[in-house]
Amino acid sequence: MSExxxxxxxxxxxxxxxxxxxxxxxxxASQHMLSVDADDTEIVQQLNQAYTRMxxxxxxxxxxxxxxxDQVLIAMFCRGHALLVGVxxxxxxxxxxxxxxxxxxxxxxxxxxxxxxxSDITGTEVLEEDxxxxxxxxxxxxxxxxTNMLLADEINRTPPKTQAALLEAMQERHVTVGDETYMLPKxxxxxxxxxxxEQEGTYPLPEAQLDRFMFNIIVEYPSSAExxxxxxxxxxxxxxxxxxxxxxxxxLRLQQVVRRVxxxxxxxxxxSNLARATRPKTEEAPDFIKEMVAWGAGPRAxxxxxxAAKARAILQGRYHVTTEDVxxxxxxxxxxxxxxxxxxEAAGVNxxxxxxxxxxxxxxxxxxxxx
Numbered sequence: 001m002s003e004x005x006x007x008x009x010x011x012x013x014x015x016x017x018x019x020x021x022x023x024x025x026x027x028x029a030s031q032h033m034l035s036v037d038a039d040d041t042e043i044v045q046q047l048n049q050a051y052t053r054m055x056x057x058x059x060x061x062x063x064x065x066x067x068x069x070d071q072v073l074i075a076m077f078c079r080g081h082a083l084l085v086g087v088x089x090x091x092x093x094x095x096x097x098x099x100x101x102x103x104x105x106x107x108x109x110x111x112x113x114x115x116x117x118x119s120d121i122t123g124t125e126v127l128e129e130d131x132x133x134x135x136x137x138x139x140x141x142x143x144x145x146x147t148n149m150l151l152a153d154e155i156n157r158t159p160p161k162t163q164a165a166l167l168e169a170m171q172e173r174h175v176t177v178g179d180e181t182y183m184l185p186k187x188x189x190x191x192x193x194x195x196x197x198e199q200e201g202t203y204p205l206p207e208a209q210l211d212r213f214m215f216n217i218i219v220e221y222p223s224s225a226e227x228x229x230x231x232x233x234x235x236x237x238x239x240x241x242x243x244x245x246x247x248x249x250x251x252l253r254l255q256q257v258v259r260r261v262x263x264x265x266x267x268x269x270x271x272s273n274l275a276r277a278t279r280p281k282t283e284e285a286p287d288f289i290k291e292m293v294a295w296g297a298g299p300r301a302x303x304x305x306x307x308a309a310k311a312r313a314i315l316q317g318r319y320h321v322t323t324e325d326v327x328x329x330x331x332x333x334x335x336x337x338x339x340x341x342x343x344x345e346a347a348g349v350n351x352x353x354x355x356x357x358x359x360x361x362x363x364x365x366x367x368x369x370x371x
Contacts, residue, residue: 048317053245057102060240064226071217071332077311079255080214081190090219096151096191104244105148112158118165121145122175152192156202167209187251214304216336261310263321270323275302292344297337304333
């Protein structure tokens, strides 16, 4: 391994330092947006205030899309990745780049095409020669995946082997080239987009690969008032100045706080029952699931339901989780994990409608005793 590679490896595994920050000083609390010595409950309150600041900053650029912004932030605080599905022109790229600026994270975008190769994303080795000694050696050139936030634009337009290279890095958070392993920077998030209209010449992600995305986020059209405001803002001279609301170091600490949020047994049971009820061959499945669902969600769905509910509770300023948090997270967690049958497709019933019916089915059984 060359000196340059060894140096990058050490930097990648070190604690995150903001891109534009000065040289770090030991344990200086002023470098963090959140108090270093605060306990979890204090951090939750500080995050709630920071979350308000984040919303204010993002809304300087993005008009509307409040639910989309919330779900992107929740996925980040859970160390998850998200799939953004929406027609072109809905500011998906702008949203991701704006969030990266507000969080002071490095951001890169890759436009996926049919001829994109795995090395175009992960990086490749190039042969170089030391002019002093004449010795030849391979040097690894890092690809765009070595960043904090990666936007994989139109991920379904690239062949499966390139998709697999990205999804492996998402899961393992490192890249292996030859006999060398390179750790990705921390924090690391992938936000992939898909166009639901054009399907010709695409390579749809298999269900097993879709399952690696924590959320499937639907980006809808703006309302009439929002669209008028967008037109006025974009066609004018308005140039917003964004302030940093949280840093990468804060995000790493918050990811640990999310894991420590307590969850009552009845909330865990509710999330488990909700995930299990999507499987048509189980006893818990209602009749409409057995008729309209071919394959249901796996155990990863229940894990993500609870993890996302924890993050949502923190963003709301609470240090406890309710069944309402689980219900709010059910759509982005389950919609890409429920595979409908031909009968459902013929009747015009999609996965969102099935999830809505499932939540109504469990509504009478919900007894929320959280304070």
